[in-house]
Amino acid sequence: MKPKIIAIIPARGGSTRIKNKNIKIFDKKPLIAWTIKAALQSKLIDDVYVTSENENILKISKKYLANTIKRPKKLSNSIIMPDEAIRHAYLKVNKDYDYIITLQPTSPLRNTKDIDGAIKKIIKTKADSLISVFKTHAFIWKKSHNYYLPTNYNFNKRPRSQESESFQESGAIYITKPKILIKKNNRLGGKITAYCLNFWRSIDIDHIEDFYIGEILKKNSK
DSSP states (O other): OOOOEEEEEEOOSOOSSSTTGGGSEETTEEHHHHHHHHHHTOSSOOEEEEEESOHHHHHHHHHTTOEEEEOOGGGOSTTSOHHHHHHHHHHHHTOOOSEEEEOOTTOTTOOHHHHHHHHHHHHHHTOSEEEEEEEEOOOOEEEETTEEEESSSOGGGOOOGGGOOEEEEEEEEEEEOHHHHHHHSSSOOSSEEEEEOOTGGGOOOOSHHHHHHHHHHHHHTO
């Protein structure tokens, strides 16, 4: 039997780096429209909801045929993690689903094929949750007091970059069993699997430079 899946797109109105980011025109459409379109085109997703406290975002989301949920302002500031908004939206819908897929509107290059691939991966592996990732060969360092330490390699036995393979969380796709989200108030828990995206489709629009680069990549991907 086909599992029942709800897609929830969290889109708050406030944005410190790019004003009205989620509805800013990106390649001739509001940024959020690309995520709504990708979700609606999936034959594996049953319902698509946008959760926001912002009336303009809700209005535009309805225009692009998404269901909407008005999010409380207390769940809409920059300190609140999206997990709480997703949990609120799921409980508000008040229907049973097998999986909740979270799609952030700031990943406009993630497409329906990626979404369906991630859904098939979590079903096949029987995992409890899933994150999207992309491969990286970067050598990562972190600050420790006044000095720095590598986190994913030993500099005394420096590998070639192509031999150093790690996976970075992209934020484009999260899939969760409802019981995990409700109990832990977290999109991740239990047995976690990952779906690997191409690097360029993993772009997250956070700064204005990301916006411009993303538009170039979007236009060249057609």
